[in-house]
Amino acid sequence: MYKILIYTTLLFSLFSYSQNSISGKITADHEPLAFASIYIKELRKGVESNENGLYEFKEIPSGSYTITASYIGFKSVTKKIQLANIGVTIHFNLIEDASNLEEVVVSGTLKPVSRMETPVPVEVYTTAFLKKNPTSNIFEALQNVNGVRPQLNCNICNTGDIHINGLEGPYTMVTIDGMPIVSALSTVYGLSGIPNSLIDRVEVVKGPASSLYGSEAVGGLINIITKKPLNAPKFSADIFSTSWLENNIDLGWKSSVGKKATTLIGINYYNYNQPIDNNNDNFTDVTLQERISIFNKWNFDRKNNKEFSVAGRLFYEDRWGGEMQWNKSHRGGSEVYGESIYTKRVEILSKYQLPTSEDMYLSFSMTAHDQNSVYGNTVYLANQKIAFGQYTWDKKLENHNLLLGAAFRYQYYNDNTPATTSAEKTSIYSVFLQDEIKLAEKHHLLLGTRYDYNNNHGSIFTPRIAYKWNPTENDVFRINAGTGFRIVNLFTEDHAALTGSRDVIITEDLKPETSYNINFNYLKKIRFENGIFLGFETSAWYTYFNNQIIPDYDTNPNQIIYSNLNGYAQTLGISGNIDVVTPFGLKAIVGFTIMEPKNVQNGVNSTPILTEKYSANWTISYDIPKWFLSIDYTGNLYGPMRLPLLSDSDPRPEYSPIWSLQNIQFTYKKIRSFELYGGVKNILNWTPNKGTPFLISGAADPFGDNFDATYIYAPNQGIRGFLGIRYTIY
Structure with missing residues (x-):
C-alpha cells in the first residue's frame, strides 16, 4: 500500500509537471503569422512561432508571468498569466503598425513620449525599413529617408556627410542613444562603423535642435x-x-x-x-x-x-x-x-x-x-x-x-x-x-x-x-x-x-x-x-x-x-x-x-x-x-x-x-x-x-x-547584384 501511494504520487507529480506548459497560436488579421517572437519576461525565455503560427513553452514552473508576442511591422501584444500546474493556451492576434505613428520617441524632447503626442515632429525608421535596401552602413541606409541625402564629398576617397533639407553635413548632429558620439572628425569618417545588427530604430528631427543638443544640431538631428x-x-x-x-x-x-x-x-x-x-x-x-x-x-x-x-x-x-x-x-x-x-x-x-x-x-x-x-x-x-x-x-x-x-x-x-x-x-x-x-x-x-x-x-x-x-x-x-x-x-x-x-x-x-x-x-x-x-x-x-x-x-x-x-x-x-x-x-x-x-x-x-x-x-x-x-x-x-x-x-x-x-x-x-x-x-x-x-x-x-x-x-558605382x-x- 505504501509503495502504491509513492508511485501514485510520483505519477501525479510527473503528470502535473508535464502539463505545466504555455502554448498557442500567433495570427495577424486572423491569419497564421510564422516566426513571430514570443517572450516570457520573468524567465528571460523566448521562442518563435512555426510556419503555422504555433508556439509552445515546455517545463515552465508555476507562477505569474508576463508574456509578449511581437513581430517586425506589427504592434506588440503583452498579456499577464497565472500558471499553476496546468497547461495554458494563450493566443495572440497582432495588428499591423502601419507607420509607427504610436512609436515612443525621445529625440524631440529628450524623454520618452508617443510620436503623436510630442510637439516636436520626429520621424521614426525601424530596422524593418532599413532592411528593405540592405547596406553595410547607416550612411547609405538613410538614402531612402525623405529630405535626408548622403552626400559624397570626394571622388577618390568617397568620404561623405548627411544633408537634411538642403543643409550640409556639419549642420546635422548624429547621436547614439542621445549621446553626441558622432561629431566633428567622425561625422566625415565614423558613420560607417555602427553595426546595423544593434540598431533598434533611427529617429530624425528636421530643423534646429540646439536648445536641447547644443552646437552642430543646427539643421537637424539623427539619433540612432x-x-x-x-x-x-x-x-x-x-x-x-x-x-x-x-x-x-x-x-x-x-x-x-x-x-x-x-x-x-x-x-x-x-x-x-x-x-x-x-x-x-x-x-x-x-x-x-x-x-x-x-x-x-x-x-x-x-x-x-x-x-x-x-x-x-x-x-x-x-x-x-x-x-x-x-x-x-x-x-x-x-x-x-x-x-x-x-x-x-x-x-x-x-x-x-x-x-x-x-x-x-x-x-x-x-x-x-x-x-x-x-x-x-x-x-x-x-x-x-x-x-x-x-x-x-x-x-x-x-x-x-x-x-x-x-x-x-x-x-x-x-x-x-x-x-x-x-x-x-x-x-x-x-x-x-x-x-x-x-x-x-x-x-x-x-x-x-x-x-x-x-x-x-x-x-x-x-x-x-x-x-x-x-x-x-x-x-x-x-x-x-x-x-x-x-x-x-x-x-x-x-x-x-x-x-x-x-x-x-x-x-x-x-x-x-x-x-x-x-x-x-x-x-x-x-x-x-x-x-x-x-x-x-x-x-x-x-x-x-x-x-x-x-x-x-x-x-x-x-x-x-x-x-x-x-x-x-x-x-x-x-x-x-x-x-x-x-x-x-x-x-x-x-x-x-x-x-x-x-x-x-x-x-x-x-x-x-x-x-x-x-x-x-x-x-x-x-x-x-x-x-x-x-x-x-x-x-x-x-x-x-x-x-x-x-x-x-x-x-x-x-x-x-x-x-x-x-x-x-x-x-x-x-x-x-x-x-x-x-x-x-x-x-x-x-x-x-x-x-x-x-x-x-x-x-x-x-x-x-x-x-x-x-x-x-x-x-x-553602377549596377550590381547582391x-x-x-x-x-x-
Missing part, C-alpha cells in the same frame, strides 16, 4: 537608438556579398551575466578589395575599404526598474582610393597618387537613473578619435578627444511637464595643418529648461531655452517654442520655431580643404554661425473600413542664417576661400510623406521635398553648391504569404545641383542632371529562423560620369595645378 539587451535576440547574423565583391558581416548576440546583468555584443566587418575603373580615368571608381567595429552594451537590473546601461565601441577603418597602380608602398609619396585614410576610434557611453523618487538621469560619453591620412603627398594627422556629461530632471506637475538639465562638454583637437598652430581646447558649460504646458485637452505648448558658455566664444543663447493641436485623435498640427548655433572647425568637416591642388584661404577669425527656423507640420492618419491604412504628413519650413561659413570655389579657381558670409543665407521648402498599407500585402512609403536655397553675399544672390531644389523617394513592398516571399522596390530621385567648377572654361556641366538610384530585393522567409534575400542595386546603372567628359580634373597629372576631385554628387542570409535565434 540601439537595442536593449533584454529585448534583443539571443543571436543574429546578417551576411551579404555583391557582384562587386563587397562583403559585409553583421553579428549580434546577448547573454546573461549572473542575475543582475545582460550584455549585448555586435560586430560589423566590411571588406571591399577589388579595384574597378569603369570610366577609364585610371582612378578607382569606388574606394577600397576594410573596417571592423565592435559594440558592447550592458544593462543592469536595479530596484524599482531603475535604468543603468553602459556601452562601448571600438572602430578601425583602412580605406584608400587613387590611381589603379597605387599600393601602400606609395603612401605619402609623389610617384603614384593615392588617398589613404587610417581611422581609429574608441567610444564609451552610459546612462544612469538616480535612486531617487524623482525622475533624474546622469549620462556621459567619451570618445577618442585618431586620424592618419594622406592625400597624394599631403599628410593630415589629427587627434580629437571629447568628454560629455549631462544631468536631466523630468518633473511632472499639474498641466506642466518640466525638463531641467545641465551639461558639460570638453573637446580637444589638434592637427598638423597650418590653420592649427596649437591644440584647441574647448570647454562648454550648458543649462537648459523645457516646459511642456497642457493648455487644454487638445492644445499643448512647449517652451525651451538653453544657455551655453564657450571658453572661446563666450555666451550663446538658444530659445525655442512649439505648439501642438490635436483637433481629432487622427490629426496633429504642429508649429515649431527656434534658433541654432554651430562652432566651426573646418578641417574636421570639409574634406575638399585637404584634397586636390586648391589652396585653402581663411580670410578672418571665423565666428559661430547662428540660424533661425520656423516649421509647420501636419500629420493625418486614416483607417478605412476595408482595412486600408493611409498616413499623410507634410511640413513647410524657413531657415535663415547669420555668419554662415560657405566654401567659395568661384572667386579664384585655384583656391577655396573660407569666411563668414557678408550677408545671409536662407532655405525654404515643403516636404511630404504618404504611407499606405493594404490588407492584401501591399505597402508603400512615398516622399517628396521641394526647396529654394539661396546665399546672399555683398548683395549678390547665388545657389549653394551641391544642393538640389527637389527630390523624391519611395519604398514599395509586396508580401506574398503563401510563397513566404517579400518584394521591396526602393528608389530616390534628385533634381539638378550646382557643382564646383575649376573655371569658366571647365568643360564639365555646371549643373548635375536629374538622377535616380533604384533597387529591388526579394526575401524568402519559409525556413525557420532564416531569411534569404537577394536583388539588384542601381538597376538603372546610373553613374555621374554619364554625359560628362571627365569627373576628376587633371587625372593625367594628379600632382599638377589642375588636379581636383571635388566634382562629385552621386555614387560612382545575395545575403539572415539568421536569428530568440
Whole structure:
C-alpha cells in the first residue's frame, strides 16, 4: 500500500509537471503569422512561432508571468498569466503598425513620449525599413529617408556627410542613444562603423535642435537608438556579398551575466578589395575599404526598474582610393597618387537613473578619435578627444511637464595643418529648461531655452517654442520655431580643404554661425473600413542664417576661400510623406521635398553648391504569404545641383542632371529562423560620369595645378547584384 501511494504520487507529480506548459497560436488579421517572437519576461525565455503560427513553452514552473508576442511591422501584444500546474493556451492576434505613428520617441524632447503626442515632429525608421535596401552602413541606409541625402564629398576617397533639407553635413548632429558620439572628425569618417545588427530604430528631427543638443544640431538631428539587451535576440547574423565583391558581416548576440546583468555584443566587418575603373580615368571608381567595429552594451537590473546601461565601441577603418597602380608602398609619396585614410576610434557611453523618487538621469560619453591620412603627398594627422556629461530632471506637475538639465562638454583637437598652430581646447558649460504646458485637452505648448558658455566664444543663447493641436485623435498640427548655433572647425568637416591642388584661404577669425527656423507640420492618419491604412504628413519650413561659413570655389579657381558670409543665407521648402498599407500585402512609403536655397553675399544672390531644389523617394513592398516571399522596390530621385567648377572654361556641366538610384530585393522567409534575400542595386546603372567628359580634373597629372576631385554628387558605382542570409535565434 505504501509503495502504491509513492508511485501514485510520483505519477501525479510527473503528470502535473508535464502539463505545466504555455502554448498557442500567433495570427495577424486572423491569419497564421510564422516566426513571430514570443517572450516570457520573468524567465528571460523566448521562442518563435512555426510556419503555422504555433508556439509552445515546455517545463515552465508555476507562477505569474508576463508574456509578449511581437513581430517586425506589427504592434506588440503583452498579456499577464497565472500558471499553476496546468497547461495554458494563450493566443495572440497582432495588428499591423502601419507607420509607427504610436512609436515612443525621445529625440524631440529628450524623454520618452508617443510620436503623436510630442510637439516636436520626429520621424521614426525601424530596422524593418532599413532592411528593405540592405547596406553595410547607416550612411547609405538613410538614402531612402525623405529630405535626408548622403552626400559624397570626394571622388577618390568617397568620404561623405548627411544633408537634411538642403543643409550640409556639419549642420546635422548624429547621436547614439542621445549621446553626441558622432561629431566633428567622425561625422566625415565614423558613420560607417555602427553595426546595423544593434540598431533598434533611427529617429530624425528636421530643423534646429540646439536648445536641447547644443552646437552642430543646427539643421537637424539623427539619433540612432540601439537595442536593449533584454529585448534583443539571443543571436543574429546578417551576411551579404555583391557582384562587386563587397562583403559585409553583421553579428549580434546577448547573454546573461549572473542575475543582475545582460550584455549585448555586435560586430560589423566590411571588406571591399577589388579595384574597378569603369570610366577609364585610371582612378578607382569606388574606394577600397576594410573596417571592423565592435559594440558592447550592458544593462543592469536595479530596484524599482531603475535604468543603468553602459556601452562601448571600438572602430578601425583602412580605406584608400587613387590611381589603379597605387599600393601602400606609395603612401605619402609623389610617384603614384593615392588617398589613404587610417581611422581609429574608441567610444564609451552610459546612462544612469538616480535612486531617487524623482525622475533624474546622469549620462556621459567619451570618445577618442585618431586620424592618419594622406592625400597624394599631403599628410593630415589629427587627434580629437571629447568628454560629455549631462544631468536631466523630468518633473511632472499639474498641466506642466518640466525638463531641467545641465551639461558639460570638453573637446580637444589638434592637427598638423597650418590653420592649427596649437591644440584647441574647448570647454562648454550648458543649462537648459523645457516646459511642456497642457493648455487644454487638445492644445499643448512647449517652451525651451538653453544657455551655453564657450571658453572661446563666450555666451550663446538658444530659445525655442512649439505648439501642438490635436483637433481629432487622427490629426496633429504642429508649429515649431527656434534658433541654432554651430562652432566651426573646418578641417574636421570639409574634406575638399585637404584634397586636390586648391589652396585653402581663411580670410578672418571665423565666428559661430547662428540660424533661425520656423516649421509647420501636419500629420493625418486614416483607417478605412476595408482595412486600408493611409498616413499623410507634410511640413513647410524657413531657415535663415547669420555668419554662415560657405566654401567659395568661384572667386579664384585655384583656391577655396573660407569666411563668414557678408550677408545671409536662407532655405525654404515643403516636404511630404504618404504611407499606405493594404490588407492584401501591399505597402508603400512615398516622399517628396521641394526647396529654394539661396546665399546672399555683398548683395549678390547665388545657389549653394551641391544642393538640389527637389527630390523624391519611395519604398514599395509586396508580401506574398503563401510563397513566404517579400518584394521591396526602393528608389530616390534628385533634381539638378550646382557643382564646383575649376573655371569658366571647365568643360564639365555646371549643373548635375536629374538622377535616380533604384533597387529591388526579394526575401524568402519559409525556413525557420532564416531569411534569404537577394536583388539588384542601381538597376538603372546610373553613374555621374554619364554625359560628362571627365569627373576628376587633371587625372593625367594628379600632382599638377589642375588636379581636383571635388566634382562629385552621386555614387560612382553602377549596377550590381547582391545575395545575403539572415539568421536569428530568440
